[in-house]
Amino acid sequence: MSDDDHKEAGAGPDLLLERVALGEATDEERRALQAKLAERGEDLDERLAALRSSDEEILAEYPAEMMAARIDARLDERRKAKEREARRPSRGGWYAGLGVLATAAVAAFFVLNLPGEQNTGPVVAGDQYTDRNGETVRLKGAEPKLIVWRKSGEEPERLRAGATAGEGDVLQLEYNAAGAAHGVIASIDGRGVVTLHYPAAADGSTKLDDGVVALGHSYELDDAPDFERFFFVTSNEPVDVARVTGALDALVASGKARAGLPELPEGTQHTDFAVEKQ
Template identity: 40%
Template sequence: MAPGTPDWLLERIILRELPPEALSAARARLEREPGGAARLARLEADSRQTLARHPPAEVAAEVARRERESQGRTETVRRGNSQGWHGLSLSVPVAASLALLFMSAPEEQPEPSNSPVPLIVMLDTVRIKGGPRLRVHRQGAGEPELLGEQARARSGDVLQLSYVSGGSRHGVVVSVDGRGAVTLHHPSTLSGSTELGPGEAVPLTHAYELDDAPDFERFLFVTSDAPLEVASVLEAARALARRPTDARTLPLPLPDTLGQTSFTLEKVR
């Protein structure tokens, strides 16, 4: 049996973050699941309670305080010319986002891109920031270009994929494109080890050149603390690829015990 709708997708349904077609498909899938509507209602209620417990003014004051402390620690390190300090601090973008955290409720209609960030989105962003994730660089004549989520890419672009394990011991990286093709990136073979290296941004052994498949190229990173069966991940990717609308946004049909994150490029001509 396919796993139920994951919590992160429920959050995006509440916030209407998905494209219209994907949102309709996700809602239809949820309605077919036993207890799906009840899960959605519980998550909406939890979000409202969290908003009630944390007034916007309190959140803004706390973020400002942490940012002042962060800047003070950074200045102290600079004065001391220290090379080994690894203290925890909030980056400016994260602090700014947190300051706007509770200004709009999850059940409101979507707002312009400069509108405040709701609680659920920011919690998901913070969780992803410290967890497993992919990084994609585009190679060219100069320095490699770090690409952002939904960056534009073209046929012939040469990409270097890297992963951050986020503490996970094993992982598989696959990609799905707008033509429904599936490619295995890590490990490089079905029988290869799924073990992940530690540290920040471990590059894969081979660069990847985009073909002329239309619409999108989506890279998916499946993680676990135990060795993964590469063939099962590939089969899940092929099943998702057969549904082009879902392949752009939905997770792989794998057990909820496995972690998943993805990185999508928009293909242009």
């Protein structure tokens, strides 16, 4: 048996799935995991999608302080598990610590920042994690994303993609650059109007900050019907704001503003977040 075979046998499918989710697996490991899941009648892409969905649910339900502590404990558990595996390779079986998988991946989306206090806990900023020992771990596989909150009474409500909103609702946008250096945030409403949210002006800087960052202003929905679709366009280089808004105007003109893909500048990627208008 080769060294890779020993590694495969000792790790187990769940640990390999974790490595794939974090972008740490080799092509050979990914193919091996895909084959192993196929033997069980499962699909690798579906398992990864389910993992990301689970991460979103955890993010919506638990405060950052609680999750940061859990992340730190789980990563410590993960390190100890790997040390045990190195000493005593296993011959298979599903790894029991599935919680490690979810919470380690969730780390890519959290920032713990306690104003006025010395932060002695784990810190996640963008795609980097700093544990309690000051060690920095780069979390591969994190993707830029938008986070949308609705001001509702005393407590803000985090919206899920596809949530229903109405005229007069006030939304607060946040972004997680996940390592991207530059970005533009804009939206299209049901009337086809394109609104620029970040930067504040077309000639403004597109530089993004690390971690989860709230825009400096909120956005009140008007009486435009059907939907409001927000786009977060990111790049490692400065982004041409006019070309992004122009691409969204072209998407409106094509009649595919609700679900189509804009033709964005080369070297950019994008994610979008839509709310349904009632």
